[in-house]
Amino acid sequence: MQPTRQPDRPEFIAMATVLMATIALSIDVMLPALGEMASELGVESNRRQMVIVALFLGLAAGQLVFGPMSDSIGRRPAIVIGAAFFAVGGLICAMATTFETLIAGRLLQGAGAAGPRIVTVALIRDRFEGAAMARVMSIIMGIFIMVPVLAPSLGQALLLVMPWRGLFTLLSVVCVGGALWLLLRQPETILAKRTFRVGKFVAAVLEVLTERRAMAFTVAGGLCYGALMGYINSSQQLFQETYEVGTLYAVLFGCAALFISVATLTNARLVKRFAMDRICVLAVSGLIIWSLAFMGMMMIMGDLPPLWLFMSANCPALFLLGLTFGNFNAIALEKLGHIAGLAAAVTASVLTLVGAVAAGAIGFSYNMSLYPIFLGYAVCGAIALILMLLPSAKS
Structure with missing residues (x-):
């Protein structure tokens, strides 16, 4: 009824x-x-x-x-x-x-x-x-x-x-x-429901997939999301098996997740003053530099630094990732307003698929050290940065 x-x-x-x-x-x-x-x-x-x-x-x-x-x-x-x-x-x-x-x-x-x-x-x-x-x-x-x-x-x-x-x-x-x-x-x-037409659906999908700026920022967003999910995938093994924190895992994971939440709220203010693509470029650049610097420190201190040091390095990395998530999809849809509903579905699917593949690659590489996680941040960030800086990705 x-x-x-x-x-x-x-x-x-x-x-x-x-x-x-x-x-x-x-x-x-x-x-x-x-x-x-x-x-x-x-x-x-x-x-x-x-x-x-x-x-x-x-x-x-x-x-x-x-x-x-x-x-x-x-x-x-x-x-x-x-x-x-x-x-x-x-x-x-x-x-x-x-x-x-x-x-x-x-x-x-x-x-x-x-x-x-x-x-x-x-x-x-x-x-x-x-x-x-x-x-x-x-x-x-x-x-x-x-x-x-x-x-x-x-x-x-x-x-x-x-x-x-x-x-x-x-x-x-x-x-x-x-x-x-x-x-x-x-x-x-x-x-007034709309009749589904395969031809119109395929044409719209092709339009989204061939819009270079949309795809550049969609794939870049998927890579950044994949970097985050690579950490999340590995987090239970990392905290409970490598660092042996037991039930404190949920608390430590939640504390780190707070930095993503704060970044999301911060981004809502930043977009009022700065262009969304500029925020993404700067945040991803910072992520790459931060991750490479921490890996360099691990080469000196050892593959498994103390838990407090890992948290001190990971939380800022999550903050930098959190600054990007609200922006990638909005940028991708800028030129697709005439097919906004379908375009949102296509870009979300591509972003999710890229993220799942990247997360799987990072997670399956986990070897009881922190290198796969921070290398994932750096590599996914570097590819995302290249995509964002391509001439075809600029307004």
């Missing part, structure tokens, strides 16, 4: 936050459980990181599907279908007896998560515009900023009262609950 009136703004913001948080929670809540998963399923050390990488591969594919789908069949059905795929994927993970089955479930989870994650943004755009939309998105993103800080601690706490399989079941319940909330309270926001 279709609701007859729109929920008020506070309720809508809460509903949208639950739906959009699906993907973030699916990453960060799971991090403390990676060791238990690897132990129970007999997984070699670095292969456990596929639990994170597979989610992003599914997300990259799902974003291309659910954006156009929501224009054709409506926002509500697209979100519900995505939530259903996510829930089924979560149940497959919860019942998995082999690592391969677990990864298959994560791929399905990632593809399904694209529905609530991407289509909810379109739903917000349908309901609000201009300053009102900016305020709603600011509130939601303000909540989002705290997810990487708090979610690992939540996952660590949940592991005290349930096995790792219970985390997948709980996430499925949360996602389905958000979809039911939407069905009960939010009317459909598209009154």
